Amino acid sequence: MLFSDKKSIPALIALFASFIAVKAGECTVPASGDGITDDSPAILKAFTDCQKDSIITFTAANYSAFTPISLTDLSNVTVRLNGNLLLPNNMTRVQQAINITQNQASTYATPWFYIQGTDVQILGSDEFEWGQFHGFGQQWWDIGNRILRPQLATFNVTNGLLRGLKVIKPIAWGWNLPGQNIRVENHFVDAMPNNGTRTDTVVSFNLSGRNITVDGYYGHNGDDCISVINGARDIVAKNGYCGFSSHGLSIGSLGRNGAEHTVQNVLFKNWTMEGAVYGARFKSWTGGRGWADNITWEDITLIDVSTGIFITQNYYDQDKGPRPPNNEKTSTRISNIFYKNIKGTLTTNWTDGTCISNPCWNYIDGITHNTGIIFDLFPETALNISAVDIDIKPAPQFAANGTTVLCDPSALVPGEQDGLGFKCHNGPLIITPIVVPTSSALSAYSASTVMMVLVAAFSAILSM
Numbered sequence: 001m002l003f004s005d006k007k008s009i010p011a012l013i014a015l016f017a018s019f020i021a022v023k024a025g026e027c028t029v030p031a032s033g034d035g036i037t038d039d040s041p042a043i044l045k046a047f048t049d050c051q052k053d054s055i056i057t058f059t060a061a062n063y064s065a066f067t068p069i070s071l072t073d074l075s076n077v078t079v080r081l082n083g084n085l086l087l088p089n090n091m092t093r094v095q096q097a098i099n100i101t102q103n104q105a106s107t108y109a110t111p112w113f114y115i116q117g118t119d120v121q122i123l124g125s126d127e128f129e130w131g132q133f134h135g136f137g138q139q140w141w142d143i144g145n146r147i148l149r150p151q152l153a154t155f156n157v158t159n160g161l162l163r164g165l166k167v168i169k170p171i172a173w174g175w176n177l178p179g180q181n182i183r184v185e186n187h188f189v190d191a192m193p194n195n196g197t198r199t200d201t202v203v204s205f206n207l208s209g210r211n212i213t214v215d216g217y218y219g220h221n222g223d224d225c226i227s228v229i230n231g232a233r234d235i236v237a238k239n240g241y242c243g244f245s246s247h248g249l250s251i252g253s254l255g256r257n258g259a260e261h262t263v264q265n266v267l268f269k270n271w272t273m274e275g276a277v278y279g280a281r282f283k284s285w286t287g288g289r290g291w292a293d294n295i296t297w298e299d300i301t302l303i304d305v306s307t308g309i310f311i312t313q314n315y316y317d318q319d320k321g322p323r324p325p326n327n328e329k330t331s332t333r334i335s336n337i338f339y340k341n342i343k344g345t346l347t348t349n350w351t352d353g354t355c356i357s358n359p360c361w362n363y364i365d366g367i368t369h370n371t372g373i374i375f376d377l378f379p380e381t382a383l384n385i386s387a388v389d390i391d392i393k394p395a396p397q398f399a400a401n402g403t404t405v406l407c408d409p410s411a412l413v414p415g416e417q418d419g420l421g422f423k424c425h426n427g428p429l430i431i432t433p434i435v436v437p438t439s440s441a442l443s444a445y446s447a448s449t450v451m452m453v454l455v456a457a458f459s460a461i462l463s464m
């Protein structure tokens with residue numbers, strides 16, 4: 001038998017006899033195991049046969065997922081990923097396949113796996129060897145091939161769980177989560193290049209959905225470890241480690257090409273950032289629109305990080321020339337941004353493998369090995385930012401000069417300095433008492449009330 005379904009013959013007869021077209025049961029996905037035969041058709045068949053109220057099991061084998069797959073309209077499906085899913089170890093083949101797939105694209109890329117439905121769980125094997133996704137990204141990074149790169153997967157599910165999945169050498173972006181009510185547990189990413197120098201924009205998670213919790217993450221990646229992007233609401237990302245040259249726990253980028261982007265209610269808690277370019281990072285494009293509200297980074301440990309806390313509301317492609325003019329004088333507004341207990345040490349070297357320009361894309365006038373905090377704010381669009389329990393130290397050889405900050409006080413909303421927690425200037429990090437704890441006053445309101453108050457406040461400020 002080609003497909004080793006566990007459905008018994010009597011059960012099948014009963015199913016046909018009752019003329020029920022519902023696709024339910026248990027399916028086991030056969031693996032060709034030869035590394036040549038494309039297993040994607042067999043995977044697709046299992047998900048079609050077991051689309052509803054089902055359990056789908058991958059056996060402990062390497063599956064050649066050589067064609068992009070779209071698994072849609074799933075309902076109450078548990079996937080036991082006891083095997084591994086391998087993309088083609090051949091760049092041309094990947095490019096040709098992603099070029100013609102009908103899989104629904106996300107903002108910048110098309111996913112190899114597109115998964116959509118309700119009540120879907122993907123449970124990776126407890127054994128490290130299994131439950132893996134292999135992208136064979138090394139060969140792409142080696143030659144800096146950025147053409148027709150797939151995103152690994154989109155999980156566009158309502159009520160979803162991803163547990164114990166391991167992503168090994170992805171080509172570029174990892175999981176995109178636009179769905180809602182999703183938990184991600186114990187996720188693993190190895191996007192560390194073999195020669196240690198370069199990895200190409202490997203974002204581990206793009207979160208644009210609602211009510212998403214990432215609990216447990218261990219990864220080495222270039223680019224953002226977590227990127228919370230437009231549309232995201234009620235996001236918690238906690239208990240993780242980001243190594244290699246990660247670009248941080250990021251909000252954004254938001255507002256590219258003047259887009260109206262919004263993000264609300266995000267908590268990053270209990271992370272260790274090692275060798276990262278940034279720890280806590282916010283980025284919105286110069287000339288952006290929209291807003292980001294209620295974002296907290298809490299209990300973040302920095303080990304050899306270039307910049308601990310970073311906000312820019314003036315992001316632009318540094319390698320594509322000078323900062324474009326902001327003719328409309330707009331920016332993505334930010335409000336209720338909290339940093340609590342951010343501690344650790346800076347690195348001696350803020351270069352990372354994604355530098356393809358000189359100065360590097362992350363260069364900022366005045367940055368040194370001692371710069372712990374950078375607030376590159378757009379005037380009068382940043383409201384209620386506070387930093388408490390900040391203990392960021394330079395690397396030992398630069399310790400004599402102490403920690404410094406880059407912050408333009410003229411970009412602060414009047415009165416904002418009183419709640420900031422450190423002196424906004426270009427100079428040493430000077431902790432200041434928080435005189436006006438507006439956060440507690442604001443948190444008494446419902447989110448919508450807060451937004452109305454904020455919108456009113458911004459309107460008042462902008463009309464001044």
Ligand SMILES: *[C@@H]1O[C@H](CO)[C@@H](O)[C@H](O)[C@H]1NC(C)=O
Nearest residue numbers: 025052053054055076077078
């Ligand atoms: C979900 O599917 C399982 C079989 O995997 C079944 O036992 C269970 O009853 C289904 N739940 C609902 C609510 O239908």
Ligand SMILES: *[C@@H]1O[C@H](CO)[C@@H](O)[C@H](O)[C@H]1NC(C)=O
Nearest residue numbers: 060061062063084086089134
């Ligand atoms: C599965 O594929 C991965 C990636 O090529 C390889 O490292 C591993 O040894 C393979 N496992 C088996 C059992 O063939």
Ligand SMILES: *[C@@H]1O[C@H](CO)[C@@H](O)[C@H](O)[C@H]1NC(C)=O
Nearest residue numbers: 088089090091092093094096
């Ligand atoms: C890679 O894929 C392309 C396109 O499918 C094919 O022409 C080529 O022979 C493959 N290369 C190898 C080494 O298999």
Ligand SMILES: *[C@@H]1O[C@H](CO)[C@@H](O)[C@H](O)[C@H]1NC(C)=O
Nearest residue numbers: 092095096097099100147148
């Ligand atoms: C992608 O598709 C376009 C047209 O649909 C074609 O011109 C191009 O050559 C394709 N690229 C690759 C790498 O297959």
Ligand SMILES: *[C@@H]1O[C@H](CO)[C@@H](O)[C@H](O)[C@H]1NC(C)=O
Nearest residue numbers: 141142143144195196197198
């Ligand atoms: C590492 O990879 C880069 C390309 O990403 C290449 O330029 C460099 O020569 C490689 N280094 C070694 C030691 O292989």
Ligand SMILES: *[C@@H]1O[C@H](CO)[C@@H](O)[C@H](O)[C@H]1NC(C)=O
Nearest residue numbers: 104105106116154156157178
């Ligand atoms: C997610 O699925 C919904 C329908 O359920 C669809 O409208 C939306 O475009 C999908 N989003 C992505 C990014 O695939």
Ligand SMILES: *[C@@H]1O[C@H](CO)[C@@H](O)[C@H](O)[C@H]1NC(C)=O
Nearest residue numbers: 159180181182183211212213
């Ligand atoms: C949020 O998602 C979780 C599953 O991760 C679910 O248990 C919870 O009910 C959801 N909350 C709301 C308000 O929908």
Ligand SMILES: *[C@@H]1O[C@H](CO)[C@@H](O)[C@H](O)[C@H]1NC(C)=O
Nearest residue numbers: 217238239240241270271272
């Ligand atoms: C913090 O996260 C780490 C994993 O990175 C975990 O081992 C530890 O238990 C977490 N601490 C708390 C207090 O939850």
Ligand SMILES: *[C@@H]1O[C@H](CO)[C@@H](O)[C@H](O)[C@H]1NC(C)=O
Nearest residue numbers: 106107108109206227252253
């Ligand atoms: C994920 O977010 C990053 C950072 O904002 C962005 O560069 C990337 O294009 C996004 N990827 C997708 C597939 O949306």
Ligand SMILES: *[C@@H]1O[C@H](CO)[C@@H](O)[C@H](O)[C@H]1NC(C)=O
Nearest residue numbers: 234235265266267294443447
């Ligand atoms: C702020 O966001 C966090 C994380 O999602 C949430 O727990 C909290 O309730 C939000 N606060 C307000 C005032 O909505």
Ligand SMILES: *[C@@H]1O[C@H](CO)[C@@H](O)[C@H](O)[C@H]1NC(C)=O
Nearest residue numbers: 196197348349350351352353
């Ligand atoms: C900084 O790091 C880059 C890449 O990691 C490395 O090539 C370079 O030599 C380092 N520079 C210093 C001054 O350590």
Ligand SMILES: *[C@@H]1O[C@H](CO)[C@@H](O)[C@H](O)[C@H]1NC(C)=O
Nearest residue numbers: 369370397398399400401402
């Ligand atoms: C301290 O700062 C001064 C002036 O910027 C610089 O010349 C010197 O090299 C720095 N010393 C250390 C140890 O960082």
